[in-house]
Amino acid sequence: MKSLEELKKLRDESLKKMTMRYVKDGFRIQVGMGTCGIASGARPILATFLEEVEKNDLGNVSVTQVGCMGECAYEPMAELIDEQGQSFVYCNLTEATAREVILRHVMNHEPISKLLLTTKKG
Amino acid sequence: MLERNQVLICGGTGCMSSNSKEIKAEFEKQLTSFDLTSEVGLVLTGCFGLCEKGPIIVVYPEETFYTHVKVEDVKDICSEHLLKGRPVERLMIKDPIDKKKIKNMSQLKFYAKQKRIVLRNCGNINPLDINEYIAKDGYQALADVLTSYTPQQAIDEVTKSGLKGRGGGGFSTGKKWQFAKNSESDQKYVICNADEGDPGAFMDRAVLEGDPHSILEAMAICGYAIGANQGYIYVRAEYPVAVERLNNAIKQAREYNLLGDHLFDTDFSFDIDIRLGAGAFVCGEETALIASIEGYRGMPRLKPPFPAIKGLWGKPTNVNNVETFANIPVIFLKGADWFKSIGTENSSGTKVFALGGKINNTGLVEVPMGTTLREVIFDIGGGIPNKRRFKAVQTGGPSGGCITEKDLDTPIDFENLKNLGSMMGSGGMIVMDEDNCMVDVARFYLDFTVDESCGKCTPCREGTKQMRDILNRICEGQGTLIDLDALEVLAHMIQKTSLCGLGQTAPNPVLSTLKHFREEYIAHVVDKACPAGVCRELTNFVIEDNCIGCTICARNCPVNAISGWPKQIHRIDLELCIGCGACKKTCPVGAISSQPMNQETSL
Numbered sequence: 001m002k003s004l005e006e007l008k009k010l011r012d013e014s015l016k017k018m019t020m021r022y023v024k025d026g027f028r029i030q031v032g033m034g035t036c037g038i039a040s041g042a043r044p045i046l047a048t049f050l051e052e053v054e055k056n057d058l059g060n061v062s063v064t065q066v067g068c069m070g071e072c073a074y075e076p077m078a079e080l081i082d083e084q085g086q087s088f089v090y091c092n093l094t095e096a097t098a099r100e101v102i103l104r105h106v107m108n109h110e111p112i113s114k115l116l117l118t119t120k121k122g
Numbered sequence: 123m124l125e126r127n128q129v130l131i132c133g134g135t136g137c138m139s140s141n142s143k144e145i146k147a148e149f150e151k152q153l154t155s156f157d158l159t160s161e162v163g164l165v166l167t168g169c170f171g172l173c174e175k176g177p178i179i180v181v182y183p184e185e186t187f188y189t190h191v192k193v194e195d196v197k198d199i200c201s202e203h204l205l206k207g208r209p210v211e212r213l214m215i216k217d218p219i220d221k222k223k224i225k226n227m228s229q230l231k232f233y234a235k236q237k238r239i240v241l242r243n244c245g246n247i248n249p250l251d252i253n254e255y256i257a258k259d260g261y262q263a264l265a266d267v268l269t270s271y272t273p274q275q276a277i278d279e280v281t282k283s284g285l286k287g288r289g290g291g292g293f294s295t296g297k298k299w300q301f302a303k304n305s306e307s308d309q310k311y312v313i314c315n316a317d318e319g320d321p322g323a324f325m326d327r328a329v330l331e332g333d334p335h336s337i338l339e340a341m342a343i344c345g346y347a348i349g350a351n352q353g354y355i356y357v358r359a360e361y362p363v364a365v366e367r368l369n370n371a372i373k374q375a376r377e378y379n380l381l382g383d384h385l386f387d388t389d390f391s392f393d394i395d396i397r398l399g400a401g402a403f404v405c406g407e408e409t410a411l412i413a414s415i416e417g418y419r420g421m422p423r424l425k426p427p428f429p430a431i432k433g434l435w436g437k438p439t440n441v442n443n444v445e446t447f448a449n450i451p452v453i454f455l456k457g458a459d460w461f462k463s464i465g466t467e468n469s470s471g472t473k474v475f476a477l478g479g480k481i482n483n484t485g486l487v488e489v490p491m492g493t494t495l496r497e498v499i500f501d502i503g504g505g506i507p508n509k510r511r512f513k514a515v516q517t518g519g520p521s522g523g524c525i526t527e528k529d530l531d532t533p534i535d536f537e538n539l540k541n542l543g544s545m546m547g548s549g550g551m552i553v554m555d556e557d558n559c560m561v562d563v564a565r566f567y568l569d570f571t572v573d574e575s576c577g578k579c580t581p582c583r584e585g586t587k588q589m590r591d592i593l594n595r596i597c598e599g600q601g602t603l604i605d606l607d608a609l610e611v612l613a614h615m616i617q618k619t620s621l622c623g624l625g626q627t628a629p630n631p632v633l634s635t636l637k638h639f640r641e642e643y644i645a646h647v648v649d650k651a652c653p654a655g656v657c658r659e660l661t662n663f664v665i666e667d668n669c670i671g672c673t674i675c676a677r678n679c680p681v682n683a684i685s686g687w688p689k690q691i692h693r694i695d696l697e698l699c700i701g702c703g704a705c706k707k708t709c710p711v712g713a714i715s716s717q718p719m720n721q722e723t724s725l
């Protein structure tokens with residue numbers, strides 16, 4: 001350790017692994033992983049979310065899994081809760097659309113209305 | 123891949139003794155079988171403080187707080203919570219008021235009322251990984267001090283913060299550093315006093331186990347301030363986990379050159395070694411501690427000269443307690459003014475208490491100075507179990523005294539506790555209920571000091587022994603009223619003439635119980651009865667008229683001394699009764715009490 005800068009760099013790097021223990025506000029992505037969710041392929045979706053969060057260095061996003069959301073026909077689904085606490089339910093996700101959710105909604109604050117459950121159900 | 127869940131397993135000594143290591147191994151096994159190892163992180167942390175409910179596991183990011191986890195429960199947590207996202211309700215804690223399960227750590231009242239400065243990282247970071255400490259701004263205070271403070275400025279900052287020694291004395295830390303700095307010498311030393319000896323106090327152990335780097339960092343800061351380049355941590359060998367984690371921390375810090383030569387490219391060099399103590403109470407006294415490090419018998423010597431003038435190997439030495447050191451990095455990170463703003467006028471900051479005895483939430487709590495005893499015992503500690511009534515709380519361990527119900531609303535700080543005839547001590551807080559006999563409690567503490575007296579000075583060696591003999595006599599029913607006066611005379615004599623703090627404070631438990639519970643002593647010597655039913659020779663258990671005839675006492679009596687038909691008042695045969703108190707503990711209506719002998723014969 002030679003300088004304060006070096007220490008700060010190491011701190012920021014180490015902090016990345018621990019953010020979930022300290023960041024309370026920010027985006028929260030909850031992937032539906034009941035039996036229905038898992039059967040329709042929620043696991044790769046979850047992995048995609050995690051990869052994207054890591055790749056884009058998003059410190060304010062926590063990804064977690066929840067049970068069945070009750071709309072099994074629309075699985076895989078993920079609920080995104082934004083910084084204001086507003087909830088958006090995305091459904092029929094694929095790895096490509098999951099990536100899009102991160103890029104457009106989380107990073108640019110543009111909800112993708114065509115993927116929302118409210119839109120699909122009409 | 124980035125981890126989506128992190129499972130924090132308590133690795134404090136309390137939880138380790140209830141299998142938290144095996145639980146971690148089981149998690150590793152289960153996570154592998156569910157193929158979750160890349161998504162779920164496992165971290166063994168320091169103590170969470172709520173030792174009563176251990177082993178404790180917290181799952182982030184939800185902050186789900188699992189208690190009393192067994193190895194068999196791990197599979198459920200993995201398959202339900204970690205795989206499917208359904209937290210396991212049966213392992214959560216129940217809210218005592220509305221009986222709902224507490225889903226989230228922040229809903230726990232136990233933590234809500236605390237302010238954690240010393241324990242900031244305990245239960246939050248992995249103590250075996252220096253990177254996690256650095257992530258929580260670790261070693262930044264050291265870097266700051268080395269690059270932008272002069273030694274004098276560093277000391278001024280500590281003085282300004284108002285930090286007082288947390289080991290018991292309550293002496294200003296800044297002043298202590300100043301004395302050591304003012305001594306001229308080619309060699310000085312910093313010592314961390316981790317010889318935690320009070321019965322029932324374990325906050326220093328929690329810090330060493332849960333956040334060892336904070337101590338290393340603080341010692342280096344102290345070294346810079348007073349001009350020392352070598353530090354020693356004097357820790358008892360009875361704390362194997364703490365020793366192991368300290369060794370590991372020192373190794374890692376050396377690898378990162380946070381200990382060693384030319385820290386942060388300055389001219390300042392500092393290194394730390396560990397010295398193991400054999401666990402003698404007197405070695406918590408700084409001159410005895412120094413003698414022990416030098417290889418001599420741990421016995422105190424006359425002060426002055428203080429260690430700041432003539433300490434380890436005759437060189438100026440600064441000795442601070444673990445908890446005191448744990449405050450130092452935060453003071454430099456957040457500023458002395460911030461620290462001063464917490465607590466009371468004369469006692470700034472927080473204090474960690476080890477709650478024990480008759481209390482629901484046994485464990486470690488950290489509260490700002492000025493919090494009342496009632497808040498600590500009833501709000502955070504959860505009150506007394508089994509619907510018993512609060513009787514007294516002993517603070518300061520064998521050097522302190524007891525505080526009764528009427529003083530419960532006193533704000534805790536160094537001065538107030540002293541005025542109440544007790545002391546802060548290292549922060550042990552032992553709660554007693556109506557089933558505790560205060561004479562017996564005083565005898566227990568005196569037993570401890572008699573054992574731990576080093577024997578160097580006569581008042582402490584002989585005086586405490588005489589006092590204990592008197593107390594033994596009282597407990598056996600041989601005491602007289604003159605004994606009570608003799609106790610007081612002896613107590614004051616020992617206080618005035620003993621060499622070190624151990625002897626000077628040893629009579630405190632007797633004096634304070636005599637002051638607050640004199641009627642109980644009188645019951646022992648005049649009525650020959652122990653009202654709490656603890657001293658066997660003086661116990662005459664009687665079943666009173668509110669007995670409901672449930673037969674529970676008769677079934678629990680080990681010598682079948684209780685007779686009576688269901689739904690009728692039972693009787694105890696005092697010829698057979700051995701005074702064990704098993705019946706009193708099990709009685710659902712509190713109908714069994716200990717009465718003076720003469721009253722019993724008239725019944």
